[in-house]
Amino acid sequence: MDTHSALYEQGRKRLEELRQLPPRQDKSLQERMLEHGVTRRDFMKWSASVTALLALPLPFSNLVAEAAELADRVPLIWLHLAECTGCSESLVRADTPNLDSLIFDHISLEYHETLMAAAGWQAEENLEHALKTYKGNYLLAVEGAVPTANNGAFLTVGCKGHTGLEIIKEAAEGAAAIISVGTCASFGGVQAAAPNPTGAKGVYEVVDKAVVNLGGCPPSEKNIVGTLMYFIMFGRLPALDMYNRPKWAYGARVHDNCERRGRFDSGEFVEQFGDEGAKQGYCLYKVGCKGPYTYNNCPTERFNHHVSWPVLAGHGCMGCSEPNFWDDMADFEKPLGRQLLHGLDATADTIGAVILGATVVGIGAHAVASLFVGSSKED
Ligand code: SF4
Ligand code: SF4
Incomplete structure (x- = not known):
């Protein structure tokens, strides 16, 4: 069977x-x-x-x-x-x-x-x-x-x-x-x-x-x-x-199913809330989105009868489903970039490098994901 x-x-x-x-x-x-x-x-x-x-x-x-x-x-x-x-x-x-x-x-x-x-x-x-x-x-x-x-x-x-x-x-x-x-x-x-x-x-x-x-x-x-x-x-x-x-x-990162992911991959970022990029629906990484570090199904399931979710509404993910997010993910409106993060330094660093060199974005981000996936419990 x-x-x-x-x-x-x-x-x-x-x-x-x-x-x-x-x-x-x-x-x-x-x-x-x-x-x-x-x-x-x-x-x-x-x-x-x-x-x-x-x-x-x-x-x-x-x-x-x-x-x-x-x-x-x-x-x-x-x-x-x-x-x-x-x-x-x-x-x-x-x-x-x-x-x-x-x-x-x-x-x-x-x-x-x-x-x-x-x-x-x-x-x-x-x-x-x-x-x-x-x-x-x-x-x-x-x-x-x-x-x-x-x-x-x-x-x-x-x-x-x-x-x-x-x-x-x-x-x-x-x-x-x-x-x-x-x-x-x-x-x-x-x-x-x-x-x-x-x-x-x-x-x-x-x-x-x-x-x-x-x-x-x-x-x-x-x-x-x-x-x-x-x-x-x-x-x-x-x-x-x-x-x-x-x-x-x-099982998947917020970042992987985000509707703004194409913008991230193209290096199109909101630089500050209310700017032209924000109006165009650019990626929110530089204004603090923690979607690349966060595992949850918010982009696919959304909230309030599937109406919306934070990134769709214009604010970055705060990483709220991760342990210690109040300490590890703050500031919520600044990128983690190269900031040290317990046990996740490679992640923060890789993403920071990716932001600086947009051409390798996909590779960097997926390498980060595999760090997490590799340590998951088996069924
Ligand atoms: S960094 Fe945030 S806004 Fe940008 S693609 Fe990832 S989850 Fe979406
Ligand atoms: S902060 Fe929490 S609820 Fe909001 S997008 Fe991130 S994981 Fe989902």
């Missing part, structure tokens, strides 16, 4: 098992779609696009559709630690609900501080109840960094004053899988920027289990929903890169 056939079979069995479980929502996905004017045709198109996003062959779209319908069988516990709630907003703040936000409504969301009605003691009881009832089966999503200095005292949550560090350790113990949503939960984010007084860390640094890191400030709703769908469908985590990010989302 080839790899895809084996994976398909694994997905089919997993969904068969999920179908035996009782639904945890009072409405089916079909009913939700009907209420929001989403047609079956829209649904099939969405299933095909999620299949492509996950880099799976088209026949898997049947499994994606079935997994979406069975999303209410999978308990999801979503914790908020040191963060701004921007990652949840990325997913739920849509002016018109689309299938991504409908799936999030449909999944069995057992605990989410921003979205649930409960507060105070009741909220805390809900969390304790969910951790106990679904032990070993729930998917744990975490938004925000974990402050670890002073035994985690910089962040306490709820009436009992438990620290974020205590909560995350307890929740991780009974989780079937853990997803860090956003750069703060993945790598510490702005809270971990030097001098990092609270000792903020990514979740993977404080728990003993594998964690999927969805870097991004915020990550796109596609990457969040795609990861949830993968777990629902196969009951396991996807193939990950060296920073534990799903390869299907973070």
